[in-house]
Amino acid sequence: MLNHMYDTSGDDMGARVATDAWIVWNFCNDTAPKFDNDELQLGIMFPQFRNVYRVSLIKKNTQQFLQCDCLHYERYGIPCQHILRITQKIEDNMVKIQHWKVYGTHFGDDSVLGAKLMEARSIQQNNESFGVPITMALCRKIMFPLFG
């Protein structure tokens, strides 16, 4: 799913509208729902909307986050394609820790890794409302794309 979103994010259009704000949209993608045996032509009648999403850069202490209107990250724990359109890169910390392979095997055990996972999840929960965490290097890259 993440790979697919990364691949399709290149089709989206976008613009930076302020120092720490972007808008991303795609008015060309086919969003028509598919129904089996659609005798009533519900696929055509179904209302579909074209959305423009806003992505904001939020800074908290020394951490940076990208927050998108679509709230995909808040629902699924992986960044949306609107954020990927801006970052054009996927970093490990952009995916919620619950999706990491080591989470299922080491979370809650007595190992050092287990303790670190618990600590990381606690930090993640504290920052959950801010959006997708990004590193300082990636932040610099999107803020100054010509020099990134």
Added chain:
Amino acid sequence: MGEHYSSIHVTCSLDLEDTFSNPNNRYDNDQFPQLLGQTTINDYNLAIHVLEKNNMFTVREIDAMINNPNEDEIDAMINNPNEEYFE
């Protein structure tokens, strides 16, 4: 088409500042917008228009705006949803 969207852009860009959650956002007309990739200024102006209207346009309305950017006709289409546009 260009004149139509530029007038929208002027009115919308002023209102847009309030729609962002971060109060520290500032608009610098000398620097922004910065268009990403293949995005054109017409695409951007249409997107700003859609955003200004809180994403209320359907796929058909957007397609109509892209293919026939006539403000009167679009208004008629929105105000008369049961007319020929939706048949």
